[in-house]
Amino acid sequence: MLKKALLFILLFCLFFVSQGVEPTKAESNFIRIAVKEGFDGKVKSGRGFPVQVTVENSGADFNGDILFNFATNYNSSGAKLLSIDVPKGSKKTYSLSIPALSEDYSQNSQLKQSIFLYKGSWKDDHEQDFIGDKILKPKYIDLDKRTMGFFSEDSDRLKELKVMALTNQIEPIVLTSEMVPEDELGLDSLDYILIDEFAISKLKKPQQQAILNWIQNGGKLIAGAEPNAAGSYGSLYQVLPMKPDKEAAADTKFFQVTPALPAFQQIPVFIGQVEKGADIAVKSGDLPMVIHKGYGAGEIWQTAFSLGDEPLSSSKEYGQWFATSPMLSNTSKSQLQNGGQNPFDMLFNEFAEINEYFSSTQFSVGQISLFLFIYLLLLAPFLYFLLKRLDKREYAWWIIIGAAVLSSVGIFAIGAKDRIAKPQMNQTGIYKAENDQLTGLEAVTFLSNTGGDYEVGFSKGKFYGVPGSTAMAVSDGKRYAVLENGRKTSSVTFPNVEYWATRTYFGHASKQSAGQFDIKLTYENKKLTGTIINQFPYDFEEVFIWSGSNKFKLGALKRGESLTVNETFQQDYLAGPYSTGNSYQVPSSQQEVDKFKRERMEYGAIEYLYNNSQSENQPILYGYTKDSVIEADIKGKNESKKGLSLIYQTIALDTKFSGPFTIKDDMLRTHINTIHGGFFNDSSENRREMELDEGEYDYVMELPNQLPKMRHEFKDLEITWQGANITCSLLNHSNGTFLPLTNSHTTIKEHLDEFISKDGVITIKLIKTGQGDPHVRMPALSIKGEISQ
Incomplete structure (x- = not known):
């Protein structure tokens, strides 16, 4: 009887305990989730994109979190958080932006689920089952293509521009109001946005602000004319370079791209006062037709004519003209693209990885030898004679052991004191200053002092990063980092961090109303004179001028202070910075860490920012500051911080020079345009060698921007090239034909002047043949001429 009673009590207890434990995953499927990725389902690998999420609830009231796993490459994984609150029997639509997605990751056949639903907070790990879409699987746009989003009241109005886009390596995307996200990260997959008589004012205020922020961070807006621009453009109207207030008729000769004149002689235009600082890029007589201005790191192009009205919209010449217009010369958006590669593939190794080295107490070989000397040669004989004299030699066994233990503990405490007391945080940033805004890259790394969850918050700017490390394997995103973006601040949570482990978060960052260098310099007869005023809220421990491959140190410059410049140079003119490569050495000391960090920051500033911008071939002023552009802190921790940021600004020099000049390769700014084919990372440190697929490429070289503005005469152009797998031809800018270069010299x-454009551009077409050897040496140039006053 007693045994039966005990068995009954045991079964009752087991039943009671089982009822008290909530299952890991709820059994009911009353939540349905549907997602729409990107723009009409299209995204670009490694670029941010919007996601529309529709949640339908057929059960009880539900609030919780949805995590969207993503991976930017094989070594970077995370999850984006969306909090939802869906009452019983209702359906809600949410939007969020994913920072990037790798094509290889999303098309992995082993990936079964990347969307996870949690009841309450995801941190409680109460996963909820649901029905509907369980994986993000967008279509991917070719990375070699640029992307153009079209806003129009009727997309058929832009049929000629769509044809133009397709024939010029541009992916046309028709945009609707529902596609526009409420933060600029979701627009990251677009290089251009074109607006044709579309009521931007009807978009939500956050959507309009997202477009403005997208431009400021490097996007290119093309705004067409319409009768009521002030009422239609909404928040964008205030930033347009021309405020139209009257209508006129303009001659159409400026559209002429063939010997035949356009079929129509005039078109209606809307014109007005062009604001100060804007440029008139195209005119018809005295009327401005295309106006341009910089806005943050991006650009705004405004036309005085409607982009989709008849008879212009059905003209074949219109599309041809548009393709060759300055609006499409090249994209200014700094997307870290290198030959069609995912922008995050090399970014960690070339920029963020050096941020994971933390300073620590280290013992030199001499110090360790001294410890051994004291322990073996002093302590043992001293104890022997002392204890023998006291007749206490039996104490030696515990004194020697105790001394060893105390020495070990002391060495450990000295070496680990920084890691035990508090977590450490490193911040590294590289930024371009333009139009009172900083745009660039930031990396934040912390070294934990205990295990557990670490939440890092960011403020004082926009920071759209991704978690990453060379040691990270892509699997469950929430294991590594969960991202949450708020209106004013953003945060990333790293769960279950191990003791003395590092976590890194890196990516695009920007800050508005950040200040600038007020530069007033003159360059005359190899002498640079003038003043520089620091209008940033940062103290610079060192500032430099970088021209070609030469860097010139000017000294420290604190906030609000000025620096007088009186330096003599060897060059007749100053050109844009020229990077000589990156160091992949492993530092062996703290001094080497500091040295390699600065080398990689300088390399990154040129390769990822300067070379991806619309800046002319101009020298730069740059400086190092220990002040952080993006403020970061670990919630609930009193971390030790160490920051270093590089900020640069291009220098528009007033140059006075006369006499003969010679221009070598390191004074030319170069980039390569893919007509068809593909290219990989440059394979040498001097950027004069590439690895190219079989195909056709335009190798573009720009002279220092001061030369085309001066009275000059070019007298000699030498071109040297080599390689059995390429043929070269030189563009004649006057007639658009190419001159074959039959000799290697x-x-x-x-x-x-026919081969060097009025803007100082030289273009050589490369035809690469043969799949066997991708290695190609770029043509080398030497230009001689004379400047007259």
């Missing part, structure tokens, strides 16, 4: 002495 060609010298041109006549009609050089």
